[in-house]
Amino acid sequence: MRLILPLALLLPTLVSAQNATQAGKFHVEHPTLLNLGFEWSIAGDANRNATVTVQFRKVGDSAWRNALPLVRIGGENVYRRVENLDYTVPEGFAGSILNLEPGTEYECRFQMADPDGVSGEAAKTVKVKTRTEPKSYTGGRTLHVYPPDYFGPRQQPDFTGILHAYYGAGLGDWSTVWERRAQPGDTLLVHAGLYRPERLNYVDPMMAPFDGSMSLTLKGTPDKPITIKAAGDGEVVFDGAGNHRLFDVMASHHHIFEGITFRNTDVAIFAGQKEVTGAVGLTVKNCRFEHVGFGVWTEYAGSSDFYIADNLFLGRDDRFRLIGWGGRQRRPGGNQWPEPLYGSHLLTSYYAVKVYGPGHVIAHNSIAYFHDAISISTYGTPEKDPDRRASSIDIYNNDMHLFNDDFVETDGGVHNIRVFNNRGVNAAQGGYSSQPVFGGPAYFYRNLLYHVPSGVAFKFSAKAAGLFAWHNTIIGENLVGDPAANMHFRNNLILGRDTPQRPVLRLANSTAESSSDYNGYRPNKDVADQYYLFVPKPGLRVYEAKPEDWQNFPTLAALRSATGREQHSIEVDFDIFEKLSPPDPAQKYAVYHAMDLNFKLKPASKAVDAGVLIPTVNDDHTGRAPDLGALEVGKPMPHYGPRWLTWQPFYR
Secondary structure, X not given: OOOOOOHXXXXXXHHHHHHOEEEEEEEEOOOOOOOEEEEEEEEEOOOOOOEEEXXXXXXXXXXXXXXXXXXXXXXXXXXXXXXXXXXXXXOEEEEEEOOOOOOOEEEEEEEEEOOOOEEOOOEEEEEEEOOOOOOOOOOOOEEEXXXXXXXXXXXXXXXXXXXHHXXXXXXXXXXXXXXXXXXXXXXXXXXXXXXOOOOOOOOOOOOOOOOOOEEOOOEOOOXXXXXXXXXXXXXXXXXXXXXXXXXXXXXXXXXEEEOOEEEEEEEEEEEEEOOOEEOEOOEEEOOEEEEEEEEEEEOOOOOEOOEEEOOEEEOOOOOOOOOOOOOOOEOOOOOEOOOOOOOOOOOOOOEEEEEOOOOOEEEOOEEEEEOEEEEEOOOOOOOOOHHHOOOOEEEEOOEEEEEOOOOEEOOOEXXXXXXXXXXXXXXXXXXXXXXXXXXXXXXEEOOEEEOOXXXXXXXXXXXXXXXXXXXXXXXXXXXXXXXXXXEEEEOOEEEOOOOOOOOOEEEEEOEOOOEEEOOEEEOOOOOOOOEEEEOOOOOOEOOOOOHHHOEEEOOHHHHHHHHOOOOOOEEOOHHXXXXXXOOOOOOOOOOOOHHHOEEEEOOOOOOOOOOOOOXXXXXXXXXXXXXXXXXXXXXOOOOOOOOOOOOOXXXX
């Protein structure tokens, strides 16, 4: 006889099954030089109380260290209706082990737990090695490259121009006859001089007739890259003479550009087109980009493991005033965009660096006079293949000066985006942007920001999810008006600059899984309500914040009393710094220079020892607790920009 149980008896079992966690596929992301990223898919855990603890150690060490726990992600709705973007983050965990050593193998241990039970493999241990800086292969051939107007003695084997050495290309129609190709491990040693295609010359001596673009398609290997390197006998200048693309490397693997100057072109190095193809293992280091519209650019999901470091990027935009982009423009559907913040700007330079795909490192660059400095492609719905998504990307120690839009855009990042130790001065529209991030985590820590007149220090919009802001020093307001999910602030300094009728803080959360504490705020003078907060009730997801749903508070104490947030946060003033004044809010077009700004804390100020411990981020603090802001008292200043640059590129 068949037994049929009443639904009331089955319901607790069904609920328990939904709350229990089933462990799924574990994915190790592309390592970078300093960080490791991981993803772990799950099913169940409807009540979101599962956790994953993380420990790590160098292979060969006996003691384990605690890392940040993986972040519970899943169910967050990321959308922007006007572009038909609508994405729900899959259920799982993701997170990083931060601040490691390059070229070092680590043993990493993960333990999943859930009071409601875990099925499947609940513990994982993996060994992963961080990367090292790509270097030329020393055992390959050296091919000596000279400019067309050089008539002196030549080292052998010698070639005129890059394409002659790289392919054996000829002139005119014979420029596409590639019968003598470079090999993995070869170094094209480029001697001093001007390399400028005569693109309207049928027999252009640079073998690039009509478009002046040099396409590099060969395949090096990680151990044997193909290197294009300055010989050291004087400056090597590739001048596009106003062409659109100077180098097209989107079909290449493992190429290194080193010590080269690129100038007078719309796109210096094009490295990938969406849904077509893209480069793998591209390295650009110790180079100069001058009067360019774009430095390095890929939109391809399979582009991976770039290393863009120690370069100087100078765009073509205004050097003497801060101008926002805009003008009234039509959106699809007839709606109009708002007026620009400060005048109208037409694109003369776009991005210094823009990437998509996994494993990229963008570090120690100095960048100025572009629309934006560094960006992940907005891209849209992430690819299902985890090796074809913008994940495990590091952006650090960059020095950024004067932009019409933002300093760093992580817009389109998926998991484990790390933006840290950067300095940004003068950006018209926003500072550090996630518009959106598709689940995260995106970590923003120890960044400096000065003079963003919009008040949008963190441009978290398009319903971004998985955002962590730690130890940043923000001179200006932090106004997040578009609800974001899983957003957390700790140990930041956010100092208003007395902007009229503007609060110092506005945060909109689309889910209850968000928090903010251990921060230091300076309220703006003569503003009635300083703190604006939108937080849904626990368990709810509210992705549009109506005006009547905001809570406004005149003081931090009032915010704390009414909401329970910011329990350990404090109010501060500019006297916490050794010597720092705010930008003048009435001078919207003003340009400030980083060398005039001192972000160091006074050792006895109230911001010292006022933070909370964050494993692998501030374990090395100097006092009884971490300091607030980007710079810890007693620690050396980070080196912003190229490590070879001994002079200040953005001063007066």
